[in-house]
Amino acid sequence: MATTPPSDHVPDDVVARRDELIASIREHRYRYYTEDAPTVADAEYDQLEQELLGIEAQYPSLITPDSPTQTVGGQATDMFEPVEHLLRLMSLDNVFSAEEFGAWAARVDEGLNAQSPQYLCELKFDGLAVDLVYREGSLVSVATRGDGRVGEDVTFNSRYMPCIPKKLVAQGEHGVPALLEVRGEVYFPLAAFEAINVRQLELGKSPFANPRNAAAGTLRQRIDRRLTEVDEVRSKTQEADRTSKQSERVARLEAEAQRATDALGGLQLVVHGMGVHDGYDPTSQSQAYEVLASWSLPTSDQVAVVADRQAVTDYITTAIAKRHSLPYEIDGVVIKVDDFAMQGQLGSTSRAPRWAIAYKFPAEVVTTTLLDIRVKVGRTGRVTPFGVMEPVKVAGTVVEMATLHNAHEVVRKGVLIGDRVYLRKAGDIIPEILGPVIKARTGSERAFVMPTHCPDCGFELAPEKEGDADIRCLNAQHCPAQLRERLFALGSRSALDIESLGAKTAAALLESGLIANEGDLFALTESDLMRADYFVRTARKGEEGDQLGEAGLSLIQHLEA
Incomplete structure (x- = not known):
């Protein structure tokens, strides 16, 4: 069995790669958690983190307390008032295969001295983690996770979010506690997410890579400042006395504020944990979900408590099968030891509980380089642009081409040849270019020009009838x-x-x-x-x-x- 060399025997190239990975992961964390504008897809970030974990497993002397493997991603920004969580919010470790899940379950068994735990399985919503605090049944704060200890105060925004109960009502045998801290996810249903991205493209912005980033970008806005600015501009001039430029500014600010509050109204909430609380003390995760639901808090209807590993595997298989029929995006399954006493026995690392794991599904959105845009002539003469990309693995297959539908769609999505782009392939759906990663542009990108003549026969291209978005080769x-x-x-x-x-x-x-x-x-x-x-x-x-x-x-x- 190989032994781990001491720190002074770690090869220089390994140390250099470790440092490179840490710098890269920190940069991507900042873009993901703080700016809500990642330049790589989740799968690419996961690969970097897994590589760093592998290096640290082989050379434990390289592990430091501030390594990304030992800390929770994200941090509170000075854009919002800081909120100190009553109980620290942790992250989750990930597994990507049945074998990795089996290894985690074996560690659980070992930590429980061969006791047989029941597992709670639930869908992993692609959303933004939040912490809610209720006192005497009334909502007093809503905060983002931040670094797990201190989050950002987004309580003002919650007044535009019907999904968050402002007052708890006891509907069962247990009364509303004097103090309750709740953990959950805010997320966009798929229909709302698609609408948000259409709007992003109309405004000339990059589309959100996933519903989580859309939720974060929507929630982490200073709506109070927007509304204050509208009121100040209105108060300075009477409507009849405003110049056309002033009127345009008022209209623009009002429209921006309305879009922001409308978007907040489209968010949904699912709760999946309790922090500090008084009163009733449940003995298991599933019991906690039952009592949270009885207090009018939204819980998932896709939770199952199962007896063994095989049943967990069956739950995962079922979740994968129905993934694309759900009205919201999921990117995996979360498995937890159900019993709270067993959770306490297993404990936590510096960043994640040992009693829970996230089983991540294959990525369906990745980033790649758009090498060229070409056109294809179909059987009806329709001329369709398509993207030729640097080959990339997505949803289990290697993709190097994706349709762009027509010239108007190329313009609408704002993609340039040479762009770094978001590519989506969900199940059997044809690969689709979502839009450009604008922050990754170098200035060398160029616009696509639709040909005027058929690339196969040279015939002039034209719409079949006036107003058509498509152009065709009429040399049938x-x-x-x-x-x-x-x-x-x-x-x-x-x-x-x-x-x-x-x-x-x-x-x-x-x-x-x-x-x-x-x-x-x-x-x-x-x-x-x-x-x-x-x-x-x-x-x-x-x-x-x-x-x-x-x-x-x-x-x-x-x-x-």
């Missing part, structure tokens, strides 16, 4: 690209279901001059196909002369059936 009969796509469509399951008539076969038929239109397809013979190298294979032992290959044989069999 003779454009090779359109004919190729129509042949490919003929082979699809919804048409003739000819498996061998794919894109390559369609291109080979056209390039070899065997057909000039779709009708020619049905007159093809074996001797015709033998004239094209694509369909011919070299003779095997015992055969005389070249033979028709598998693709050609399959095509002929389908056409003659």
Whole structure:
């Protein structure tokens, strides 16, 4: 078994890489938690953190108290008044596979001296962590997590958020406590998130990479200052005496304030923990959720208490399967030891409890470089721009192309060739470029110019009718690209279901001059196909002369059936 070398034996390149990772993680934490404008996707950040964890596991002497692996991400800013949490908010450690989850569960068993805990499983909402404090049942403060000890006071904003109860009402046997600190997540439902991003693009801003950043950007606004500014401008001049410029300013400020408060109204809250509290003392996480719900606080309806690891795995499998049918974004599952006494026995590290873990799903939003924007001519002549990107793994597959729909969409999304872009691929959904990472621009990026003539036949491009967003090649009969796509469509399951008539076969038929239109397809013979190298294979032992290959044989069999 390998032994860990002392600190003076740590290779210089390892120390240098450790320092580089720490600097990079701190920079990304600042952009993520403070500016709400990350320049890398969550998966890329996780990779950096996992690499640092690996180095520190191999060389423990490199671990320092201020390492990102030992601290909670985020910090309170001077934009808001600081709020000291009654009980520290911690982070969660992550696992990314069944094997890593099994290793965590084994550590739990060891820490509990082989006792068999029940696990509480819940969905991991992609939102912003908040801390709420109620005294005598009335809401007195709402704060962001910050660094876990001190957060930002966003209580004023909560008055525009119907999702946060302002007064607790006891609906069960347990009365409302004199003091209650609650932990939860504010998040945007998917429909609201999409609307927020449409608005971001209309304003010429980068889209939010995920609902968490949208929630953070919405909640962490000084709405009070916006409203004060509106009142001050209004009070300085009577409406009848304002110049056009003053009137425009008033209208702009009013519109900005209205957008901000409307966005706050779209946020939702789910609570998932208790901090300091008086009165009733639940003995488990699940009991705590029941009593929180009885006090009118919103809890998740997707929580399950299970008896063993296999049941946890089943919950995770089910969550992955229904991930894209939910009305909100989730990025994983949180697993907690349900019993509070067992939680106390397991304790915590400097940044995270040992009794809980986040099982993270494969990333569905990543960043990559947009190398080029090209166009494709479809079977109806529609000309569609698409992005060619630096290959990147997202949702379990490597993606290097994504549609941009039409020239108007390229302009609306504000993407330039050379941009760092957010790319999303959710399940079976076609990869989509969300928008640019504007802060990553260097000045070398360039705008896309839509071609005026068909790249395949040279015919002039034009809308089919006035007002169309799409432009088309109207040379329907003779454009090779359109004919190729129509042949490919003929082979699809919804048409003739000819498996061998794919894109390559369609291109080979056209390039070899065997057909000039779709009708020619049905007159093809074996001797015709033998004239094209694509369909011919070299003779095997015992055969005389070249033979028709598998693709050609399959095509002929389908056409003659």
